[in-house]
Amino acid sequence: MSEDAAVxxxxxxxxxxxxxxKRxxxxxLEALAYAFLAALLLLPLRGIFSRVNPFSYPAAAxxxxxxxxxxxxxxxxxxSLKAVAALxxxxxxxxxxxxxxxVVEKPQxxxxxxxxxxxxxxxxxxxxVGALFKREWSWPALAAPGLIALWLALLWLGVGGASPTRNPASPAEKLKQFAQELEEKSEAQRLTESLKLARALKALAQERIGRKTSEEQFAQGxxxxxxxxxxxxxxAQGDFDLGAYTREELAAxxxxxxxxxRVRAPAGMREREFLDRLQSLPRLGEAMKRAGGMTENMGPGDVQKLLDQLDREATDELDQRTRADAQQFxxxxMPGREGGDVPAQARIPGRGAPDRAEDDQKSDGKGELPGDQPGKQGERGQPPVANAGAAGRVTGQLGAGGSSGMTWRSEAKAGESKIPEQEAPASYRRQMEEDLAAEKIPPALKETVKQYFSSLGTDENKRR
Amino acid sequence: MESSAEVPERMARARQSYQAVKAELARAVVGHDELIEHVFIALVCGGHCLLEGVPGLGKTLMVRSLAAALNLSFSRIQFTPDLMPADITGTQMLTEDAAGRKIFDFQRGPIFAHIVLADEINRATPKTQSALLEAMQEQSVTVAGKGHRLESPFMVLATQNPIEMEGTYPLPEAQVDRFFFKLLLEYPGREELARIADLTTSPSPAELNRVLDAETILKIRDWVRQVPIAAAVKDYAARLILATHPHKNGRDAAAEKYVLYGASPRGLQSLVLAAKARALLGERPNVSFDDIRAVAPHSLRHRIILNLEGDAEGVTAEKIVADVVAGVPEIE
Incomplete structure (x- = not known):
């Protein structure tokens, strides 16, 4: 091979x-641009494939x-020929x-x-050659950085679904979380029935998570x-009508x-004196007051029986509420069933900020004020539609005859409250006074309404 | 022993020869620079040219001047309807030898020359036209069963008039295909007409010098064939040829619509050889794509036969070639 040929x-x-x-x-670069373009187009569908890591879309594309x-x-x-022709x-x-x-390839x-x-x-x-044939950036190559930045920005903003950290868990995982919280709470409060229920739910969830059961079997379970x-x-109706108590009150x-x-009656203290001392405790005193004549003429040992009965009823009430919570949960x-899906921020009542009976709200109903038209026979008032969340209880009006109540659960609104707790009752009272002045309230109910709104906040203050 | 150092000398000598002929012709012929270049290319390639132009453009003058500038024999045949093949090739004449015996002696016709001007070739009958076929292709003629070799270099320069078609016999395709180039004479411009007037009305027309001999022409012919051509360039020429054919590749819409028959393989030979000659005369060591493109119209225009639709719509072969050249990529 000649020198020229070698050169x-x-x-x-x-x-x-x-x-x-270069190619x-x-x-x-083009593949990168197309990949992120595809990832951008698929971003709205991220909710459907929520279990897939969003970074896997551009990687696969x-x-x-x-x-x-x-x-x-x-x-x-x-x-190769075109490259030489370009030269x-x-x-x-x-x-x-x-x-x-x-010619350089020819032997002769x-x-x-x-x-x-x-x-x-x-x-x-x-x-x-590097200087003569410089890189030429095609539009996909030029667009790639922008597409990547846009995709990352949209991902960070959570477009198309929750961010990876907020990715909703599977039903089994949600159930497991719920059951664990329920178990912890039941253990802490010594709620035997609730503890059994929590363990049963946890086992159900664990079987699905461990792939021992299918999705269908899980749903059936x-x-x-x-x-x-x-x-x-x-x-659960006992002598002490604990249905009006909130969870916190029951716990207290x-x-x-x-x-x-634990204290028992000190030596030398009479039953009556010990009973009076117990009645001075806020919750216990209130419960005993509701029991009325039960505390009168108590003999030795009766106080202890009374306390045991009260404890049993309180436990039963808490178990019953836990059961209702679990049923609601x-x-x-299961998605696609009546009632919708469980919000990701669902919590066990009694744990976390949203779980306050006072936070209950009517989300739907016939109206917040008494009607001005006579009702029809057979027509029954419907409770507000329950969504999700903590149990609340609204008692009926006390007075002559029997009393009735209805219980519903409603969803605590996500996020922080914008109105301070101290201001809310005052606001309600102002509204009440305006409504009373405007004669929107029937005269027979005015006093009751006034008392109710006046009582708001005072219990809270007392508790504190 | 030859060395690569001779190659630039060869290229320079070939170019000088061309420049000398061109300069000498310029003394008698006004304009037609491109025509002269292509006639010279055909000469050094061993091809024949068909010159087409309206009367009075100097076709005959150009050929006569070329023959005068070359140190070669020249003969002119005026084609007429009553011209016979023997009038071209020659004939056996009954003569007496030295001993007084009657013998047939072959009397050479005007075809036996280096440069043959077949003036108004389309005025002769096809039978007479075909007398040129063997001469042009084989560079020999056969009379009375005996072959006679023509001189080398041998070149036929035929002229024809595109108008006055009455009483003419269009050349058969087989004969047209044997012409290396078909060259069109353009009408001269204003300045050229003035120069023609000066040149042809002066008292003493210039006598041309003989600047090139047969030996040099044959050497240049040999050099032309040695010019390297890349496979990619040959492939480009082949694709141009195929693109002139309908139903071959479907690339050129005009060829598909208006062409009955495309260029023959002789067209490819002409393309490549002419491109080699052009590269040599341009003192370039190899054939380029531009060389192929430059000679394509002259090599291909007479090899493309238009169909009825093409004739009816006034499409020309030049347009087909131009479309093909514009449409075929260099490398594919």
Missing amino acids: LRKKFSELIAWERA TEKIL FALAAAVIFYFRRWRQID DCALRLDARAVTAAE ITIAEHYLLRDAAERIEGVQ VAAMEMRLDAPAPA LRAELDAAK LSML
């Missing part, structure tokens, strides 16, 4: 290697696009490079070809559990009962 071979190899590298870069583009634009023999065009060599590239060359090699080598030897909970519970009552049981657990 030309080296230059042609350098040129082809450079062009191949590879270009393909990768990139792999696919790169494979397809590399296949269809793979380097061929003609591409001809750039240097105005009149096809000297193309001809020389062919004529003197005309030899002269051609020398002529071409002189013209090509000093060429810097949830439905069976829900039906079990839906069965009428044994009547049980704490006072525990303390009373299960009814909303």
Whole structure:
């Protein structure tokens, strides 16, 4: 091989290697741009594939696009020829490079070809292919950084679904979380029935998470559990009508009962005196007051029985509420079922800020004020539609005859309250006074309404 | 022993020869620079030319002047309807030898010359026209069963008039295909007409010098064939030829619509050889894509046969070639 041929071979190899590298870069950048373009287009569907890591979309699209583009634009023999022809065009060599590239491969060359090699080598030897054929950025390559930035921004903003950290868990995981919280709470409050229920729910969830049961079996298990909970519970009505108590009040009552049981009656103290001392405790005193004549004429040992009965009723009431909570949770657990899905921020009542009986709100109903039209026979008032969340209780009006009440659960609104707690009762009272002045309230109910709103906030203050 | 250092000398000598002929012709012929270049290319390629132009453009003058500038024999045949093949090739004459015996002696016709001007070739009958076929292709003639070799270099320069078609016999395709180039004479411009007037009305027309001999022409012919051509360039020429054919690749819409038959393989030979000659005369060591494009109209225009639709719509072969050249990529 002549010196000219060696020079030309080296230059042609350098040129082809450079062009191949450029093409590879270009393909990768184009694939990147197409991948993020596809990821952007798929972003709205992220909610459907919530379990898939969002970073896997562009990664998969990139792999696919790169494979397809590399296949269809793979380097061929003609591409080498085109690269050499481009050198001809750039240097105005009149096809000297193309001809020389062919001649250098020949074992025997004529003197005309030899002269051609020398002529071409002189013209090509000093060429810097990198400088002559600079990178050209196609629009996908130019758009790639922008598309990546846009995709990341939209992902960060949570477009198309929750962010990865807020990704909703599966029903089984939600149930497990619910059951764990319920278990902890039941253990802390020594609620035997609730603890059993929590463990049963946890086992159900654990089986699904461990893939021991199918989704269908899990759904069936949830439905069976829900039906079990839906069965009428044994009547919890006792002597102490604890239905009006909030969870916190019940918990406080049980704490006072525990303390009373521990203290017992000091030696030398009469039953009556001990009973009076117990009645001085806020929750216990209130409960005993409701019990009325039960505390009168108590003999030795009667106080202890009374405390045991009160403790049992309080426990039953808490168990009953836990059962209702669990039933409510299960009814909303499975997607596609009536009642909708469980919000990601659903919590066990009694834990966390949203769980306040005072926060209950009517989300739907016939109206907030007494009607001004006579009702029709057979027409019954419907309770507000229950959504989700903590149990609340509204008692009926106390007075002559029997009293009735209805219980519903409503969803605590997400987010922080914008009105300070101290201001809310005052606001309600102002509204009440305006309504009373405007005669929107029937005269017979005015006093009751006034008392109710006046009492708002005072219990809270007392508790504190 | 030859070395690569001779190659630039060859190229320079070929170019100088061309420049010398061109300069000498310029003393007698006004304009027609491109025509002269292509006639010279055909000469050094061993091809024949068909010159077409309206009367009075100097076709005959150009050929006569070329023959005068070359140190070659020249003969002119005026084609007429009553011209016979023997009038071209020659005939056996009954003569007496030195001993007084009657013998047939072959009397050479005007075809036996280096440069033959076949003036108004389309006025002779096809039978007579075909007398040129063997001469043009094989560079020999056969009379009475005996072959006679023509001199080398041998070149036929035929002229024909595109108008006054009455009483003419269009050349058969087989014969047209044997012409290396078909060259069209353009009407001269204002300045050229003034120069023609000066040149032809002066008292003593210039005598042309003989600047090129047969030996040099044959050497240049040999050099032309040694010019390297890349496979990619040959492939480009082949694709141009195919693109003139309908139903071959469907690339050129005009060819598909208006062409009955496209260029023959002789067209490819003409393209490549003429491109080589052009590269040599341009002192370039190899054939370029531009060389192919430059000679394509002259090599292909007479090899494309238009269909009835093309004739009816006034489409020309030049347009087809131009479309094909514009549409075919260099590398594919």
